[in-house]
Amino acid sequence: MRVALWICTFFLLFTLTIAPAPTMAGKTEHFEALKRFSQVLDMVETYYVEPITRKELIDNSIKGMIEQLDPHSTYLTPEDYKEMQVDTAGKFSGIGIEISQEQGRLTVVSPIEDTPAYKAGLQAGDLILEIDGETTQDMTLMDAVKHIRGKKGTTVDLLILHKDSNKPEEVAIVRGTIPIVSVKTQSLEDGYLYLRLTKFHESTTRNMREKLAAYQKTHKLKGIVLDLRNNPGGLLGQAVSVADTFINDGTIVYIQGKDKANRKDFFAAGNSKEAKVPLVTLINAGSASASEIVAGAIQDHKRGLIVGERSFGKGSVQTIIPMADGSGIKLTTALYYTPNGRSIQAEGIEPDIRIPFVAPVKDEDKAMRERFTVREKDLSRHLENGSKAKKDKDLDAEKAKEMLERDNQLRMALELVKSLPKLKEIQ
16 A cells, blocks of 8 residues: 555646646636635534534535545544554454445445454445444445444444345444454365465565465465455555566556556566466455456456456545645545556456356255264274374365365366366367
8 A cells, every 4th residue: 555655646746746827717716616615614603503613614624525526535534544554554453344435325345354244244245224323324434434443342233234135134243353364375186276365465465475385395386266255455566466476577557547648557577487377366246456456467468267256346546645734635546457458447357257156055054964974083982093294184175175165166266277278278
């Protein structure tokens, strides 16, 4: 985000610097608008039924002006500004969801994996109708974040309308400390690595490359399934460096603001030496922003197959501009474009192979089946296998098997990544 913010701030300052001087007519129109604002300010301050300070009126005016632009632009009070700085630290207290405001409705972009929200069953596309009994209809995005976040151990009550339901559901979620483990790996079969990115934090690329290197010390890498499902994004610089791990050269993404001449391209630096294997990337409606940058770059470079469902479509760049009083403005200043010039905004990434997710068999049904399945290890006084390495290998294989059983998209991704070399030969 720091890289993104610096770049976007550069765009903004550069645009302001080279903007042509306003004409006399423009100056008159500007003065009349300020005069009208001053008159309204005086009338509200004088006649409004409740006491209200001029500072409150101006703060609310700025807030309303910014938040009417788009769902991601907002005015940040000094407290809000400090809160924003928590996002890249990798740990905060809350329930663990990324939210957005779509057409005035508070929408879950994605629950963060292994967090209270994820465990409570919140899904991408769910609508949050109430927070602790208060309607979200007129609630700003920052106010919603404030209401949802809180001290570890406290409870927040949400009224949720799941995307495939007609009846709202009350969900009580106990807040916790949200440590973000952004990289997870699992060997699916010998040489085929499942690589899961849950968010793009400051250390994501480093951790990902470390795990790739560790896996290759004990396995000959044959293929990678890169899972970006329900990954709400994060830092632009990390999206670029993650994509650079798989793409050898060329453009990864470019951003462009209001002035078409002020375009910034991000290129691959040739860091893909350790990952030159078949690649399948999984996306869904919870894959947003940085996830879409990575998926778009892989797709445009024909580096691998994109599988799953259309991504979220969050393709705008926000700049955090600090103000002298400690407040700030979060302002949309540019859009992301894929290497082939496709805008991600409100479009998302369409997968090469569309596969809807099919919910797994209920846990109780599976438990019932397993209850009547007897193996050697279930017999009393069975002999233990003395090899720790073999035990670890068996446990690893069992975990991979369970993952594949519960995830139809992952099963297809594994079959595709195994088949890619043969498909290339046919072409």
